[in-house]
Amino acid sequence: MLPALRQRIRGWTRPRAPEALPVRLDRRRIYVLPTASGLFFATLLGAMLLGALNFNNNPGLLLALLLAGAAHTSLVAAHLQLSGLRIEAVAAEPVAAGSMLRLRIALGCADSRVRRGLRIACGREAATTLPLLDARGATAELRLTAPRRGLWPLPRLTLSSIQPLGLARAWAYCWPADVLLIYPAIEAQAPPLPLATAPQGRPQPSRSGEEPHHLRDYRTGDALRAVAWKASARHASLLVREHERQQAGELRLEWAQTAGLPYEQRISRLARWVEEAERSGLRYALLLPGQPAIPAGHGDTHRHRCLRALALLPQEPAHA
Numbered sequence: 155m156l157p158a159l160r161q162r163i164r165g166w167t168r169p170r171a172p173e174a175l176p177v178r179l180d181r182r183r184i185y186v187l188p189t190a191s192g193l194f195f196a197t198l199l200g201a202m203l204l205g206a207l208n209f210n211n212n213p214g215l216l217l218a219l220l221l222a223g224a225a226h227t228s229l230v231a232a233h234l235q236l237s238g239l240r241i242e243a244v245a246a247e248p249v250a251a252g253s254m255l256r257l258r259i260a261l262g263c264a265d266s267r268v269r270r271g272l273r274i275a276c277g278r279e280a281a282t283t284l285p286l287l288d289a290r291g292a293t294a295e296l297r298l299t300a301p302r303r304g305l306w307p308l309p310r311l312t313l314s315s316i317q318p319l320g321l322a323r324a325w326a327y328c329w330p331a332d333v334l335l336i337y338p339a340i341e342a343q344a345p346p347l348p349l350a351t352a353p354q355g356r357p358q359p360s361r362s363g364e365e366p367h368h369l370r371d372y373r374t375g376d377a378l379r380a381v382a383w384k385a386s387a388r389h390a391s392l393l394v395r396e397h398e399r400q401q402a403g404e405l406r407l408e409w410a411q412t413a414g415l416p417y418e419q420r421i422s423r424l425a426r427w428v429e430e431a432e433r434s435g436l437r438y439a440l441l442l443p444g445q446p447a448i449p450a451g452h453g454d455t456h457r458h459r460c461l462r463a464l465a466l467l468p469q470e471p472a473h474a
Contacts, residue, residue: 172307172331178264179239179313184326186233192321195225225321232324235272235315238264242291244308244330248461250425251339255300259311262291271317277309303338303421303465337461340429341422343373347430348411369393404450405431405438407460421464428464432457442467 168183188196199222206214242260249255259274266289275281280296300306314325369382372392386393407427412420424440431438432452439450440460448460 167327169327169329172329174331175244176240176242176262177328177330179236179241179326179328181233181237184233184236184324186229186322186324189316189320189323192225195221195321199225224319228319229322231318232315232322234267235269235317236313236324236326238267239269239272239287239313239326240264241311241313241328241330244311244332246334248335248337248458248465249300250337251300251303253300255298255334255336257296257298257308257334259294259296260291261287261294263287263289265289269315269317271315273312273314275312275314300336302469303336304469305333305466306336307333335462335465338421338425338464339418341419341426343371344423344426344430345373347405347427347434347436348407369395405436406441406450407431407438408441409443421467425461425464428457428460440464 167185199218202214202218202221205211206218240262242262244257244259246255246257257276257280261272261284263269269287270285272284272287273281274284274294274296276296276298280298282294282296284292284294286292308330310327310329312325312327314323316323369385370393372381372386372394380394382393382395407424409420409424412423415423424442428438428440435452437450437452438460440448440463442448442463445463448456448463451459
């Protein structure tokens with residue numbers, strides 16, 4: 155019942171639907187309620203007022219009224235911490251599903267007032283606090299766990315503050331209409347890359363070169379001569395050298411090469427091969443069912459094109 159009640163309350167608050175950025179926070183979308191400290195302070199003030207009235211203690215009555223005025227002013231000040239804020243833009247670099255996503259939020263002010271202690275949260279998973287926000291603006295960063303692959307609509311962001319006295323919490327919501335691209339999860343233990351094709355049409359092994367440029371975990375089928383024994387002893391696990399790949403062949407990554415695997419694992423394996431081919435300096439093409447073939451290429455733009463195509467494959471196709 156409690157989640158349903160929370161969902162209903164969220165349906166009453168503004169905004170009720172995704173909105174285009176930039177967004178300015180005004181009085182109609184800022185909410186203020188006392189904190190636990192504020193409720194305790196109100197109870198204490200009530201007791202002071204009753205005692206001062208009962209014993210006709212004018213100094214006590216004056217003190218209680220002064221404190222009540224300060225508490226009321228803190229409600230207005232908390233509201234002003236958010237009033238006039240602008241959420242300029244929200245962006246994040248694509249990452250693999252299940253890894254950490256860095257969500258950057260650009261904030262600005264419509265006036266010259268300085269805001270302190272502004273808290274920005276995305277659900278219950280991530281939150282950050284900006285110590286100071288002035289007319290120059292600032293950028294906040296939230297670290298979220300990337301959900302499943304594909305286009306991810308951004309959830310509602312919560313901006314809040316308990317400044318200046320901590321007696322009241324003012325908050326507002328922002329629901330960006332932007333969507334983020336999430337790459338497929340990368341298979342942890344994948345077999346080596348398929349054979350590259352030479353310009354004459356003959357297959358070439360996709361492993362060559364003599365200079366190791368990094369180490370990776372051992373996978374079944376790796377040659378024992380490629381094991382870095384000293385590094386493995388230091389890390390208490392088998393590590394394998396990967397070498398520079400300098401052949402001029404082109405690599406074809408095809409959906410048919412992953413036959414026999416579950417649907418999502420086929421996507422994860424192709425994503426792993428794309429990453430390895432890019433890291434190794436190979437030119438590679440990608441062929442997926444129901445999509446135009448992506449011709450051979452190399453570089454960040456080509457990598458993004460291939461991973462995007464894999465990310466946007468249907469979640470539950472009629473046949474895998």
